[in-house]
Amino acid sequence: MKKYLAPSILSADFLQLGKQVQATEAGGADFIHCDIMDGQFVPNITFGPLIVSAVKKISSLPLDVHLMIKNPDAIIPAFAEAGSSFITVHTEEVVHLHRTIQRIKQMNIYAGVALNPATSFSAVEEILESVNLVLVMSVNPGFGGQKFITPVLKKIERIAEFREKQGLSYLIEVDGGINKDTLDLASNAGVDVFVMGSAVFDSENVEETTRMYKSMVNG
Numbered sequence: 363m364k365k366y367l368a369p370s371i372l373s374a375d376f377l378q379l380g381k382q383v384q385a386t387e388a389g390g391a392d393f394i395h396c397d398i399m400d401g402q403f404v405p406n407i408t409f410g411p412l413i414v415s416a417v418k419k420i421s422s423l424p425l426d427v428h429l430m431i432k433n434p435d436a437i438i439p440a441f442a443e444a445g446s447s448f449i450t451v452h453t454e455e456v457v458h459l460h461r462t463i464q465r466i467k468q469m470n471i472y473a474g475v476a477l478n479p480a481t482s483f484s485a486v487e488e489i490l491e492s493v494n495l496v497l498v499m500s501v502n503p504g505f506g507g508q509k510f511i512t513p514v515l516k517k518i519e520r521i522a523e524f525r526e527k528q529g530l531s532y533l534i535e536v537d538g539g540i541n542k543d544t545l546d547l548a549s550n551a552g553v554d555v556f557v558m559g560s561a562v563f564d565s566e567n568v569e570e571t572t573r574m575y576k577s578m579v580n581g
């Protein structure tokens with residue numbers, strides 16, 4: 363399957379956000395990953411639909427919106443309106459996950475389900491035939507620049523195996539601690555979409571670094 367690079371603007375310089383997003387686009391990024399945090403589901407607050415729509419105005423890349431928030435159902439329409447291409451909710455936070463995934467798809471948006479490091483693959487097995495993307499957290503959500511949690515590689519392998527066996531086509535996304543040392547491990551386990559925040563935006567040259575990681579992703 364094709365591999366995709368999704369820089370996470372969580373680690374971008376917010377005073378230069380537009381320029382930095384365009385630099386990743388020039389460097390070959392495939393998606394822009396938007397980490398939405400509410401200070402409830404995770405111990406941090408980032409941004410909302412306003413920033414997503416601002417990024418939409420200056421980039422042609424699909425926006426990969428990751429909702430690390432309580433009660434995501436209430437605000438999914440606003441993120442749809444803002445121009446999201448993917449909306450991913452955390453299974454830990456949604457009681458009626460099948461209905462939520464259906465609602466996102468009815469808005470003609472790709473629907474994703476996210477798993478925290480300690481959440482097992484079996485928690486989402488029943489919904490996998492309906493989702494377009496599975497986001498496997500490889501850090502505890504809330505902050506960029508954390509260390510990759512290696513045991514999640516086993517979970518990624520199980521999710522990739524399940525997709526193969528069932529003839530499904532969801533994308534497998536990894537989010538957290540992806541850099542030169544961990545990218546190939548994740549790719550070999552079956553990852554299709556690589557979220558990278560600090561590895562890209564903490565670098566000297568965002569465009570060049572994006573280009574370098576894009577060539578790594580493409581193997």
Ligand code: DX5
Pocket residue numbers: 370372373395397428430501502503504505506507508537538539540557558559560561
């Ligand atoms: C955690 C965030 C981060 C971010 C990636 O809640 O979701 O995983 O996207 O951050 P880095 O690439 O800096 O680990």
Ligand code: ZN
Pocket residue numbers: 370395396397428537557
């Ligand atoms: Zn994320």
